[in-house]
Amino acid sequence: MATESVDVLIEGGKATAAPPLGPALGPLGVNIGQVVGEINNRTRDFAGMRVPVKVTVDKSTKAFQISVGTPPSSELIKKEAKIQRAAANPLTEKVADLRIEQIIKIAKMKKDSLLGKNTSSRVKEICGTCDSMGILVEGKQARETIKDINSGLYEDKIKAEKTELTAAELKALEEERLHLEEEMKVREKEFRAKATEILKLMEGKTASQIQAKMREAKIPESIIKELAPAEQKAAPAGGAGAAPAKK
Numbered sequence: 001m002a003t004e005s006v007d008v009l010i011e012g013g014k015a016t017a018a019p020p021l022g023p024a025l026g027p028l029g030v031n032i033g034q035v036v037g038e039i040n041n042r043t044r045d046f047a048g049m050r051v052p053v054k055v056t057v058d059k060s061t062k063a064f065q066i067s068v069g070t071p072p073s074s075e076l077i078k079k080e081a082k083i084q085r086a087a088a089n090p091l092t093e094k095v096a097d098l099r100i101e102q103i104i105k106i107a108k109m110k111k112d113s114l115l116g117k118n119t120s121s122r123v124k125e126i127c128g129t130c131d132s133m134g135i136l137v138e139g140k141q142a143r144e145t146i147k148d149i150n151s152g153l154y155e156d157k158i159k160a161e162k163t164e165l166t167a168a169e170l171k172a173l174e175e176e177r178l179h180l181e182e183e184m185k186v187r188e189k190e191f192r193a194k195a196t197e198i199l200k201l202m203e204g205k206t207a208s209q210i211q212a213k214m215r216e217a218k219i220p221e222s223i224i225k226e227l228a229p230a231e232q233k234a235a236p237a238g239g240a241g242a243a244p245a246k247k
Contacts (some may be wrong), residue, residue, distance in 0.1 A: 002058070002060060003056050003057060003058055003059060003061045004028055004056075004057055004059055005054055005055065005056045005057070006021070006024040006025060006028075006054070006055045006057070007052070007053070007054050008020050008024065008052075008053055009050045009051065009052055009053070009056075010039060010043060010050065010051055010053050011048070011049070011050055011051070012043040012044060012045065012046030012047045012048065012049050012050075012051050012071075013040050013043055013044040013046070013047050014040070014047075014110040015035075015036045015039040015040050015043070015053075016036060017032050017033070017036060021035070021039075021055075021151065025055065025057070028057045028059065029060070029062050030055075030057050030062050030064050031062070032240055034064075035055055035064055035066070037055055038066055039055075039066060039068075042066065043068055046070075046071055046080065049071040049075040049076070049079060050071060050075065051069065051070070051071050052066060052068075052069035052070075052071075053066065053067070053068055053069070054066070054068075054069075055063075056061060063238050067101055069113075070109050070113065072109055073106060073110055073114075073125075073126055073129045074086065074108065074129060074133060076106045076109060077098070077106060077126070077129060077130060077133060077135060078133075080098060080102045080105070080106060081095070081096035081097075081098055081102075081177065082096070082174075082177060083095050083096050083135075083177070086132075086133035086134055086135070087133060087134025087135075087220045088220045088221060089134070089218075089220050090131065090132055090133060090134035090223070091134075092187075092218060092220075093134045093138070093184060093187070093220070094134050094135070094136055094180055094183075094184075095133070095134050095135060095180060095181075095184060096134075096135045096136065096176075096177055097135070097136040097137070097138075097139055097173065097176045097177065097180065098130065098135060098136070098137050098138075098173075099137075099138060099165060099173065100137065100138055100145070100154045100157055100158075101121050101157065101163050101164060101165050102163070102165070103126050103127060103130070103137060104119065104157065104158060104161055104162060104163050105163035106121075106126050107119060107122040107123045107125070107126050108161060108163065110122070110126070114126075119158050119159075120149060120155075120158050120171050123149060123154075123158055124146050124149055125151070127142040127143075127145055127146050127151045128142065128143075128146070130142040131143050139176075144178065147213060155161050181220055188220075188223070191219045191220060192223060192227070193221050194219060194226070195214055195217075195219050195224070195227045196215055196227070197230070198210065198213050198214055198219075199227065200215065207228065207230060207231045208231060210228050210229060211224055211228045214227075214228055
């Protein structure tokens with residue numbers, strides 16, 4: 001049986017016959033509408049996330065098979081945390097807080113693509129990703145939660161692969177998310193004020209000196225990029241604007 005495969009990234013539940021899927025499937029003679037419909041049915045739970053999809057087509061019968069992967073761990077974490085983006089600086093910004101049950105849930109979803117050989121190891125991998133995204137786990141930096149896992153604090157929940165939260169726990173998480181969101185807005189306002197102050201104090205200094213001072217003040221790179229002057233590229237020797245050579 002001769003087959004050909006097409007690998008694409010599709011937003012969950014929103015596959016269409018447009019690129020990249022349609023043009024890749026067209027030459028294979030498969031019913032694109034049927035393929036699109038099945039992909040959308042199988043990826044609907046991943047709405048808002050990009051999902052790896054593989055379509056394998058039998059070149060003689062035009063029959064097809066679809067295999068759906070899971071989104072990257074970071075995408076699953078953002079969906080579980082109900083946030084749009086990770087922290088620009090995870091050391092100083094905390095954008096969400098997750099419970100160990102949610103981490104276990106993601107670890108189970110990513111079981112086949114994580115390095116860990118057991119649930120506990122995979123849970124720690126997901127915690128590591130949370131740490132790099134500025135997301136707390138159980139109200140503390142994820143690296144500290146990993147220490148708690150090593151000490152056996154969450155052993156029962158991990159062994160039972162507990163993934164459900166009570167309505168009260170979900171409500172508390174949402175309140176914590178909103179609280180962190182407000183904190184972030186306040187901190188951003190403070191950083192912008194500090195950056196503006198540095199700009200005034202260092203008027204006439206070079207762009208690199210101003211940027212260095214802002215980094216020293218731990219101002220996020222996104223704000224530095226927005227407010228600090230850009231580096232001026234040196235004009236090439238003899239280029240436009242160069243003084244004429246003396247004779």
